[in-house]
Every structure is written in structure tokens, then in C-alpha cells.
Amino acid sequence: MASLRGLSRPACRLPLSQIARPTYASRPIRCASSQAAEAPPPPDLAELEQSALTTPELSPEEKKQYRPWKRAKERKTQLPGARYQYHPPKFYRGPLHPVQSPPSSDPRARNFVPGPFNLPRLKQTYHSTIAPDLMTLTYMHVPPGTPDKEPADRLRGWDGSSPYHKNRALRGPRGGAELPLIERDIDFTNIPEIKEVTLAMYQPEAQRNPDYLVVARSVLLAITGTMPELTKTKSNVVQWHVREGIKAGCKTTIRGNAAYEFLDRCIHLVWPKIKDWKGIQATTGDGSGNLSWGFEPEDMKFFPEIEFNYWLYPPHMMPGCRVFVKTSATSDRQARLLLQAFGVPFYGPVRD
Template sequence: MASLIKTSTGTRVFLLAHWPVSQAAPVCLTRNASTAAGEATATQSIPDLADLESDSSLGAPEPPLGVVETFQPWKRAAQRKYRLPAGRYQYHPPKYDRGPFHPIQSPPSSEPIARDFVPGPFNLPRLKQTYQSTIASDLLTLTYLHKPPGTPKQGKSERLRGWDDSSPYHKNRARRGPRGSEVLRLIERDITFKNIPEIKAVSLAMFTPEAQKDRDYLIVARAMLMAITGTMPEITRSKHAVAAWGAQKDKYSGVKTTIYGNAAYEFLDRCIHLVFPKIKDWKGVKGTTGDSSGNLSWGLEPEHMAYFPEIEVNYDMYPSKMMPGCRVYVHTTATSDRQAKLLLRALGVPFYGELRD
């Protein structure tokens, strides 16, 4: 055994390749300082190692070099005359979701084979990390409402108006909407660990009525919005003619885009920490903003757009007289404006005036 260890690597490979199988089975290649040390270790009886197998995969002989060099699986696959059809024997995720009880389910979006797979995320925005580590738990603590066990649940009021059955045509008719409004607002739900408000998306819109006569205004607005959001904005047209705004029907009126996920958090981070502090004599976002469904908005003047770092670094590229303002719409998962304002105030957005729910 000692003489085998002292030989070169190529010689050991050749001897092991031509070693008889009956003699190769008890051989165990272990590197020891000497033959005596190896024999001493083998003869020792250790109770803790009694359950271990004595054979090792290292004792199996290696295949000959000629077999390794001639092994080319790609060549064998190319020489096959009959091939299996790929569409029948390969897995393809289903096109449609047929419910949770269907035997064939779509893989989760995190799997690379899923149809809705999106690689990433490749970064973690600072504002989102702050929300997950601090703000989410603080909102849950601030809005906690203790209810003793056994407290009866309050009944929900009727939101849709019924009919008085004064006419036979009222029978089996659908209920009417609330009086004075055709839009049915969301019902505010208590904040629990299942529905903590968070940022869902941010929509930005630029109104440039001058683009109806000069298309260069549209190019400048689109370039600015593309630099700020990193997306390709959509060109909008006026649905109605408004003489006070200089808008004509079916004419180019501006650009718009919507960003989701990490891009939305990064945009809000830039607004809160880079843009808002530079605006002089700015009170903040008006407290009456909101659509009663957890979505808030504010506006930025044309001179405020230069405070974004993406535009400030290439300010000479945008004509100052052609730079438009911007309207920012923040979409949240909150069920009321009160919860949405509580979320944005925790993120750092200042509000002034009366805070309406």
C-alpha cells in the first residue's frame, strides 16, 4: 500500500483501472502519514464509529481514459433517427387558471418556467426596507383597537337603496346606488396584520396643451418623464374641448405613465428626500386630497421638476420654457384616505390644513 501511494498520479490511475475487481473491493485509498499510522487507525475500535460503513466510494476504480475521451453524449443524440416530440413529453405551464381545485395548477411566479415569471428583484429600495422593518409594525401598533372576547359584531348598514314595491316593475330589480353619487366608495376596514396599507403604484401625468401647435413640447415632456421613471410614457389626447385650458378635442395633450413595485418606492424616496426639501415656501400636500378610496395626489410646478437628480444632471438638455409640470397620483392598498394619509405621513410626506377622511 505504501508503495502505491509513493507512485505518481498517472501510474496510480493506470493501476486502479486494470486492478482486479476482487482485489479492488477491500482497498480504501486513505492518505496517511505512514503505513503504520494507517494500520493503527484501522485496528482501533471506536464505539462511536461502529455504525459507519467500512466501504467508501473512493475505493471504486476510475474508468479508463479512453472511455472518458470517447464518451460524447451530444454525438449520440445527434445520431438518433427517431426523436420524441417535444410538445408531448415536455412540461408546459397551463395558459389559463381554472381554479384552485383543478388537477393542473400553474407554478408560482417565482419559478422560471412560469408564464408570468419576472426576474428579480435585483435591489431593495431604502424606503421599502424602512417600511418593512419599522413603519409596518408602527402602523399596526398605532391603529390597534382592543376588543374583548365575546364582543358582538356591529351590523353593516345598507349601502344600496331598495325599492318600495309600489310598482310591479320593482320586483326582482337590482338595488340602486347611493343617493347623490353614482360611485360606490370602499368601506374602511380596520388595519390588521393581513391588510397593512402599503404603496401599490404611482401614476404621473404631464399636461402640455402647447403640444397641439408645437410637437416639441411633447418631446420634452416625454423625455423628462422617461428620465424620472425609467419607463416609456404613453401619449394622451384630449377627450373634450376646454377653451379655458387651451385643449382641443382629439388633439395631443400630454403624456402619462405608471410605475409599480420597487420603482414606485424609489420615486417616492426621491420626492420626499430630494425634491420636497428644495421647494421654497412649500407648505406640503393639501390635507383635503384623496378620492375616498385610499389614493392621494399632489402637483409639481415646472420649476420644481428641475430638482429631480435625473433632470438636474442634464438640465441643459431640456429647454426651461418648455418644461411642463407634473401631477403625481399615489395608489395604496388602504381602504380610506385616512389610512393612506397615515401611511404617507409615516413615510415622510408633509400635509397641511384640515385632514379629511
């Protein structure tokens, strides 16, 4: 700054780039070397000097004698196999095997899937807000040294009134042979999240008019973006004129970002447009953290994929839809807590 202050006033008006511009002495610049062009290339780089623009075309006799594999075989130095000849193994042989498969994020992996190319708003909200809130709300402090609770007996034993009761396996629970999942406390390792969403449509009229099935598949394809698979009936229902083994429905399953985007459309676009809609019954669920609800045929027109070209779908052929949301929760209570954080309303008595 002191040097700039000492300059005259006209010099201060000049740009700093012109004042501090260095001066170079004029000297000849060497652009090419005739001696370097005449020198032969090293033997290792002889093949790299060949170019398709400078090499003359081979004669028919030379083309017959041209054997690239033979030249590669006679080459003394081969390419390093670790970099250019790597192939991931086809089978996983355990964590102690010297050859391990690359992670799925590596383009060389056999199970590599490119993406994700977008981040749904609902999924971003889950990772930034909902997941920390769920872990905080469900935190249960256990003082150090507290003994673990003894697990409850889920299977019934024998009373020992008969000698045949000795060494017998425990009996199943009352009410059924299937045991529901044991609810685990939420911590940073098992925060509930959406795993997949399954949509199913049932059209018994398709056995008389196949167009009903075409409309159902078109609606599911427009909503989910995946091609649905056809489903068949499993039993005969005489009252509904349904026979066993006929194609009477379709279903599809979406996972990942598509599942979050579908749930986002239901919460913010479809449900607010349904007149006098109370919400989802709180008694829904299978006891293992999977919830479900349904859409009436007149509710399907509120999806944006169908609303803008509703004239393509005949109203009398528009089917209803059943939605099954599979979560990583271990109980219906945790699944309801997750969906309530997303904005799904529940009503009615709660069944734990």
C-alpha cells in the same frame, strides 16, 4: 496540553504543524490502468464516450445518412419526462386540476420575472418599522364574545306607499351612483402599502409646437426610467384653443421598487428644495385610499435626473407634473397615515 509541557524548550518553539505532522509509508501510486482503457464502455454509456475532439469528421455520405431524430426514436430507454420534458400549462384550470403551474418565482413559470435586484431604502423601512407601527397604532381590542356590528344600509329602500314598491331593488345612494370603499380595520392581513404611482403631464401647446411633447416625454423618461405613452384630449375648449382628439400630454405608471424609489426622491431630495412649500393639502384623495399632488414647472429641476443636465431641457418648455399614488388602503385616512409615516407633510383641514 500535558504532552506539550513535557517537551524540551527548543521543541516547544517549533510550530505545532511540524510536531504533529504524520509520516506516510512510501508506496507506488496508481495513475492509470491500461486494462481499463481497453475495456469497452457499457452499452448505455456508449454515446457519452464520444467527444467532438476525438471523433473523426464525418464524410459527406455519412452526413447525409446522419439522422439524430431517428437515433433518438430507436433508443430503447428515453429520458425521464418529469425532469427534462416539463412544460408549464398555458391555462389555469383550477386548484383541483392535477397539473398545476409553478409559482412565479420558479424560472420555469410562464410569468417568471427575474429579480428584484435591489431593495429600496424606503421599502426596507416600511417592512422593518412602518408596517409594525401601523398595525400597533391602529390596534383595536375586541373582547371575545362581542357581537359583530350590523353593517350600515348604504342603499335606500322604498317607503311602501305604492304597490309598485314591492319586490323592487334598492335605490342608489344620494349624491351619485358610485359607492366608495368601506373602511376596514388594519390588521396583519391588510396593512396599507404603495401599489403604484402614476405621473401625468399636460401640454396644450403641443398642438402648435410638437417640441413641447418631446420635452415632456424626455422629462418623464428621465424621472421614472419608463417610456411614457401619449394622451389625447377628450373635449373641445375654445378659450384654450384645444381641440378634441389631439396629442397634448403623456403619462406613465411605475410599480414595485421603482414606485418606492420615486417617493423616496420626492421626500428627501425634491420637497426640501422647494421654497415656501407648505406640504400636501389634507383634503386630497378620492375616498378610496388614493392620494395626489402636483409639481410646478419650476419644481421639476430639483429632481436629480434633471438637475445635473438641466441645460438639455428648455426652461420655457418645462411642464408641470401630476402625481397619483395608489395604495392598498380602504380610506383616505389610512392612506394619509401611511404617507405621514414615510415623511410626507400634510396641511389644512382634514376631510374624512
